[in-house]
Amino acid sequence: MTSRSQNTSYIAVPDKRGNAKVSRETISAVSVAVLCVVILLGSRFISPSLGSWSQVETVLTLGSFLVVLSFGQGLVILSGGLDLSLPALITLGGVLSTAWVGAGNPDALFLLPLVLVGCGLVGSFTAVGVVWLKVPPFIMSMATSIMVASATLGMTNGTTRGAAPELLTDLMKSQIAGVPASILLLLAFVFFGWVLQARSVFGRHVYAVGTNDQAARIAGIPVTLTQFLPYVISAVCAGFVGMMLVGYSNGATLRMGDNYLLPSIAAVVIGGSSILGGRGTFLGTVGGAILLTTLGTVISAIGLNFGLRTIIEGSIILIALLVLRDEFFERLRAFRRP
Amino acid sequence: MSKAGVVHPKPSMKSVLLRGSFIIMALYIALYVVYVVQQPRALGAGAIASLFNNTVPLALASAGQAIVVLSRGFDLSLAGVVSITNVVMAVYPLEGPGGALASLAICLAIGAVVGAVNGWLVAYLRIQAIAATLATMIVCQGVALLILDAPGGTVAEWVSYELTDRIFNFIPVSGLILGAVVCLWLLARKTDFGIALYAIGADEHAARLSGIPVLKVRFFAFVLAGMIYGLAGYMLSAQTATGSPTAGEPLLMLSFAAVALGGTSLSGGKGGLFASVMGAATLMLLQKVLFSSGVSSFYTGIFQGAVLIIAVMFSALLTRLGERKNK
Numbered sequence: 001m002t003s004r005s006q007n008t009s010y011i012a013v014p015d016k017r018g019n020a021k022v023s024r025e026t027i028s029a030v031s032v033a034v035l036c037v038v039i040l041l042g043s044r045f046i047s048p049s050l051g052s053w054s055q056v057e058t059v060l061t062l063g064s065f066l067v068v069l070s071f072g073q074g075l076v077i078l079s080g081g082l083d084l085s086l087p088a089l090i091t092l093g094g095v096l097s098t099a100w101v102g103a104g105n106p107d108a109l110f111l112l113p114l115v116l117v118g119c120g121l122v123g124s125f126t127a128v129g130v131v132w133l134k135v136p137p138f139i140m141s142m143a144t145s146i147m148v149a150s151a152t153l154g155m156t157n158g159t160t161r162g163a164a165p166e167l168l169t170d171l172m173k174s175q176i177a178g179v180p181a182s183i184l185l186l187l188a189f190v191f192f193g194w195v196l197q198a199r200s201v202f203g204r205h206v207y208a209v210g211t212n213d214q215a216a217r218i219a220g221i222p223v224t225l226t227q228f229l230p231y232v233i234s235a236v237c238a239g240f241v242g243m244m245l246v247g248y249s250n251g252a253t254l255r256m257g258d259n260y261l262l263p264s265i266a267a268v269v270i271g272g273s274s275i276l277g278g279r280g281t282f283l284g285t286v287g288g289a290i291l292l293t294t295l296g297t298v299i300s301a302i303g304l305n306f307g308l309r310t311i312i313e314g315s316i317i318l319i320a321l322l323v324l325r326d327e328f329f330e331r332l333r334a335f336r337r338p
Numbered sequence: 339m340s341k342a343g344v345v346h347p348k349p350s351m352k353s354v355l356l357r358g359s360f361i362i363m364a365l366y367i368a369l370y371v372v373y374v375v376q377q378p379r380a381l382g383a384g385a386i387a388s389l390f391n392n393t394v395p396l397a398l399a400s401a402g403q404a405i406v407v408l409s410r411g412f413d414l415s416l417a418g419v420v421s422i423t424n425v426v427m428a429v430y431p432l433e434g435p436g437g438a439l440a441s442l443a444i445c446l447a448i449g450a451v452v453g454a455v456n457g458w459l460v461a462y463l464r465i466q467a468i469a470a471t472l473a474t475m476i477v478c479q480g481v482a483l484l485i486l487d488a489p490g491g492t493v494a495e496w497v498s499y500e501l502t503d504r505i506f507n508f509i510p511v512s513g514l515i516l517g518a519v520v521c522l523w524l525l526a527r528k529t530d531f532g533i534a535l536y537a538i539g540a541d542e543h544a545a546r547l548s549g550i551p552v553l554k555v556r557f558f559a560f561v562l563a564g565m566i567y568g569l570a571g572y573m574l575s576a577q578t579a580t581g582s583p584t585a586g587e588p589l590l591m592l593s594f595a596a597v598a599l600g601g602t603s604l605s606g607g608k609g610g611l612f613a614s615v616m617g618a619a620t621l622m623l624l625q626k627v628l629f630s631s632g633v634s635s636f637y638t639g640i641f642q643g644a645v646l647i648i649a650v651m652f653s654a655l656l657t658r659l660g661e662r663k664n665k
Contacts, residue, residue, distance in 0.1 A: 084591070129647060133647075133651055134651075134654065135647055135650050135651055135654075136598065136604045136650070138594060138598075138604055139594070139595070139598045139604070139646060139647070139650050140647065142591055142594065142595060142643075142646070143595075143642075143643035143644070143646040143647045144643065145643075146591075146639040146640075146642050146643040146646070147639055147640045147642075147643035147644065149639055150636060150637055150638065150639025150640045150642075150643070151637075151639075151640060153636045153637075153639070154634065154636035154637045154640075157636070158636065262414075262472055262476075265468065265469075265472065266469070266472055266473075269466065269468070269469040269472075270469075274466070275466045275468050275469060276466075305483075305484075305487070306483055306487065307480045307481070307482075307483030307484035307485075307487060307583075308480065308484065309480070310476060310477070310479050310480030310483055311476075311477050311480030311481060311484070312480075313476055313480070314473050314474070314475070314476030314477035314478075314479075314480060315473075315477060317469075317472070317473040317476065318459075318470070318473035318474070318477070321459075321465050321469055321470065321473060322463065322465070
């Protein structure tokens with residue numbers, strides 16, 4: 001092992017860049033998508049009620065929460081950080097839109113965006129700590145999470161009141177031309193996210209800063225702003241997920257965000273991003289999120305007990321990680337061109 | 339592999355004082371003074387022992403986490419190992435001192451197996467540590483749920499009484515066990531393994547070039563950490579005397595907070611196990627101080643978060659000052 005890594009750095013390597021026309025990100029995004037379809041179709045063998053169109057609709061609706069959330073998480077990870085404050089912000093967004101805005105409020109159209117602005121302010125608090133005070137992202141976002149969760153608990157005195165504003169239930173429950181509005185929302189969001197991350201100047205800057213912030217600074221990229229904004233975007237996304245969840249289940253609970261933190265990281269990593277930043281695509285993350293949701297719904301439909309379900313879920317994440325390793329892709333390429 | 343000819347520069351007084359462990363010790367003592375002023379009973383042997391009993395599970399968990407963090411890794415499987423050992427202790431109680439020893443061996447073995455899987459995935463298969471341990475944590479949680487699907491069961495009486503008791507009516511047993519782990523670490527960090535651990539965390543490539551078996555050291559860092567989590571689960575069971583399939587979850591985030599509070603760099607290579615143990619102790623003491631100051635338990639999180647941010651900033655500032663003075 002030692003000798004190999006030593007040798008390669010001194011011997012001139014033939015230029016093989018032309019061989020890799022298909023980037024590893026594309027391969028992993030495609031293989032994740034294929035895996036989803038295989039799991040959904042394969043689940044038909046277990047029970048004929050599975051694998052139907054209505055199940056696809058369920059998966060996409062449930063998956064939309066994770067997609068929106070892991071867009072923010074993915075952007076923060078891409079910039080070289082990590083955001084652990086998402087669960088607290090989901091809860092904050094949910095609780096504010098039921099307890100403060102509430103059902104039947106004529107000003108909902110104006111107040112709901114205000115809730116998102118509030119979430120964005122919390123995100124900029126995290127960003128200030130990370131970017132200017134140089135607190136490690138892991139610690140800073142965890143501290144934000146603890147503080148926001150505790151403030152939410154104190155605000156509500158431990159019980160949540162109110163119901164979902166009609167605007168949110170319409171968003172999640174209504175149909176437009178036979179297609180659930182939530183799926184249209186998902187598609188619009190994926191397009192918007194893809195443009196922002198892969199096609200905009202800001203997106204390019206985030207890649208550059210995540211790869212090497214020193215080099216990015218020398219290249220004249222506004223590093224501070226580029227590190228700052230992902231936390232704000234991520235917080236707004238989390239607040240919006242809180243609203244989507246409220247619209248879906250018509251109520252908020254103080255623990256509604258708890259089960260979303262680890263999946264948001266898992267979706268990003270399974271989608272082929274590096275946890276250290278600078279590498280990864282949003283479409284890969286979308287695939288990761290949909291894959292996790294597909295697994296969750298199929299496994300829970302099989303009717304195993306909760307422990308076994310959890311074990312299977314963990315093992316499949318592990319298998320996905322093993323399959324999507326760097327070395328695996330290198331071997332694949334070597335195989336194509338002996 | 340001999341380490342002949344390694345000369346350690348004698349640290350100056352200032353750099354010793356500015357090290358993470360001293361800062362966190364000072365913070366702990368300051369908090370303790372506040373606590374004693376509020377609650378004069380806190381100096382009694384019983385109160386000290388109960389403080390130790392509360393602190394030890396988190397302190398051990400943070401100690402294990404610190405070993406992995408030093409080698410520039412993250413270990414989320416902590417939550418899984420503590421949960422599994424806790425439900426095993428509650429579902430299969432073994433009575434008497436012999437039973438307690440057997441249980442301890444089982445807990446350590448569980449931790450070692452999970453740690454070995456983590457080490458294999460991270461060191462040899464090169465999966466990112468945070469992702470690999472996330473997967474093993476989920477699997478472990480599933481196993482814990484299979485063993486016990488809802489909170490319940492009782493831990494062996496001998497374990498829950500003797501291990502939370504005091505020797506000579508003064509020295510808390512849990513404190514002794516924690517002390518033993520810290521002492522073992524102070525010995526281990528002087529060995530080839532300990533030095534290699536710091537070297538890998540500081541610069542993996544340089545460590546590999548200087549002949550350190552990077553993969554093996556990283557593997558054993560996870561195994562060792564896993565065994566300490568096993569011990570943490572054992573002590574947690576002694577304290578709670580009952581089992582819960584999610585017992586380990588509250589410890590996970592707090593263990594990272596404790597490691598960071600102790601001034602251990604999350605990017606590896608700097609810090610130590612003792613400082614992380616003190617970080618854990620500070621977090622637990624802070625809860626008690628806030629409670630005895632009459633802060634509504636709803637709002638304790640705001641103080642915890644603020645202390646975390648300020649302490650990490652402060653220790654980073656002091657470390658930077660110390661480095662500048664030494665140059």
